[in-house]
Amino acid sequence: MKTFSFRIHSDRTIKAALGRGMENVPAQFPELFGRADKVCLVTSSDAPPSLRARALALFPEGARPHAYYWLPPSDKAKSLAQAGALCEFLFEHGFSRSSLLIAAGGGAVTDLAGFAASIYMRGIAWISVPTTFLAQIDAGLGGKTAVNLAGAKNIAGTFHQPALAVCDTAFLDSLPHAELRSGAGELVKYAIIGPGELMRTVSRDLRKVLAGDRAALTACVSACAAYKLKLVAKDERDERGVREALNFGHTAGHAFEAMSGGKLPHGEAVARGIRFALIASRETGILSKADFKRLDALVDALRLRPAAVRRDFRRFLALVSRDKKARGASNRFVLAAGPGRLCPAEDLDAPLLKRAFEGALK
Numbered sequence: 157m158k159t160f161s162f163r164i165h166s167d168r169t170i171k172a173a174l175g176r177g178m179e180n181v182p183a184q185f186p187e188l189f190g191r192a193d194k195v196c197l198v199t200s201s202d203a204p205p206s207l208r209a210r211a212l213a214l215f216p217e218g219a220r221p222h223a224y225y226w227l228p229p230s231d232k233a234k235s236l237a238q239a240g241a242l243c244e245f246l247f248e249h250g251f252s253r254s255s256l257l258i259a260a261g262g263g264a265v266t267d268l269a270g271f272a273a274s275i276y277m278r279g280i281a282w283i284s285v286p287t288t289f290l291a292q293i294d295a296g297l298g299g300k301t302a303v304n305l306a307g308a309k310n311i312a313g314t315f316h317q318p319a320l321a322v323c324d325t326a327f328l329d330s331l332p333h334a335e336l337r338s339g340a341g342e343l344v345k346y347a348i349i350g351p352g353e354l355m356r357t358v359s360r361d362l363r364k365v366l367a368g369d370r371a372a373l374t375a376c377v378s379a380c381a382a383y384k385l386k387l388v389a390k391d392e393r394d395e396r397g398v399r400e401a402l403n404f405g406h407t408a409g410h411a412f413e414a415m416s417g418g419k420l421p422h423g424e425a426v427a428r429g430i431r432f433a434l435i436a437s438r439e440t441g442i443l444s445k446a447d448f449k450r451l452d453a454l455v456d457a458l459r460l461r462p463a464a465v466r467r468d469f470r471r472f473l474a475l476v477s478r479d480k481k482a483r484g485a486s487n488r489f490v491l492a493a494g495p496g497r498l499c500p501a502e503d504l505d506a507p508l509l510k511r512a513f514e515g516a517l518k
């Protein structure tokens with residue numbers, strides 16, 4: 157197990173434990189668990205039984221048993237109503253400001269449970285235990301919590317850092333291949349936005365990750381999670397432009413995800429969003445054809461299935477203009493000038509966007 161601690165403010169750090177097959181985490185972080193009067197373990201109703209067993213190996217029950225709460229599967233969990241229902245459950249079960257919430261699941265569980273933890277009694281401590289590949293390299297880290305509104309992604313949310321993030325790649329043994337491929341979409345993002353070393357790790361391990369190779373999964377989780385936490389520590393609230401790199405592929409990706417009505421997994425939508433951003437970068441002339449070919453080959457390696465998205469360009473434009481990152485512009489995207497070289501671009505014209513839209517959904 158590797159443990160990481162990044163200082164955000166003089167009085168606050170982000171803590172994470174990364175590795176495979178950990179046990180009894182509270183014994184290693186007594187300062188985080190000693191004070192908790194009650195613990196609630198939040199998972200999703202469709203998670204396999206092995207997920208709860210692994211979560212209990214990580215967080216064994218003490219003299220007082222945990223409370224258990226099950227959320228509906230995937231993004232069905234991410235609504236204000238679900239957050240309210242979880243808060244009511246905590247209240248009815250006597251949870252106080254000294255209680256602890258443990259969110260063990262994919263990004264939908266960590267987004268919703270983190271959101272509920274941030275509003276319950278104006279904020280209680282929570283532990284993020286991401287159990288999908290995508291959530292271990294991205295969603296379960298960094299303290300952004302969210303629910304969807306009116307069919308659009310992550311419109312209401314908070315920043316609420318987990319007291320600890322625990323990425324145990326043993327959870328991934330039960331992960332279906334489609335979820336590995338979805339996570340690999342975010343992995344490609346890291347290769348493009350990160351330093352050369354991250355590009356080398358991902359290029360070496362991408363195919364092995366898709367084949368479920370345990371060593372490659374653990375190596376990629378360690379490298380990507382550490383890189384994300386480093387960016388988050390520099391720009392916790394996404395105000396300085398550092399954290400914006402993590403949105404590469406996400407503006408178009410979120411629109412594709414919303415347009416699919418939930419049929420397109422998040423990481424696959426992001427992979428299409430990455431392709432969109434690469435085409436737009438080439439078309440604006442900031443990305444050379446050679447670099448485009450090299451970076452787009454990483455998306456190709458994912459062997460994406462045909463996208464279950466209606467080719468409705470008007471709806472796409474409406475969604476990207478309402479994206480919370482548009483900041484009043486008609487559209488705003490993170491583009492790439494090359495590996496590790498990103499720049500925001502605003503108000504791109506419709507014909508260029510249409511070419512990128514069509515290329516991304518091919």
Ligand SMILES: NC(=O)c1ccc[n+]([C@@H]2O[C@H](COP(=O)([O-])OP(=O)(O)OC[C@H]3O[C@@H](n4cnc5c(N)ncnc54)[C@H](O)[C@@H]3O)[C@@H](O)[C@H]2O)c1
Nearest residue numbers: 202203230262263264287288290291295300327330331422
């Ligand atoms: N907060 C952030 O910074 C951030 C970043 C990226 C994505 N997200 C959000 O994350 C969500 C996507 O997360 P996701 O890809 O983890 O999908 P998900 O949470 O929808 O989970 C996918 C499926 O995998 C199952 N599952 C989870 N762990 C499993 C395991 N170990 N074995 C078998 N099945 C398992 C779940 O029950 C679910 O059916 C989206 O809502 C997205 O918006 C948030």
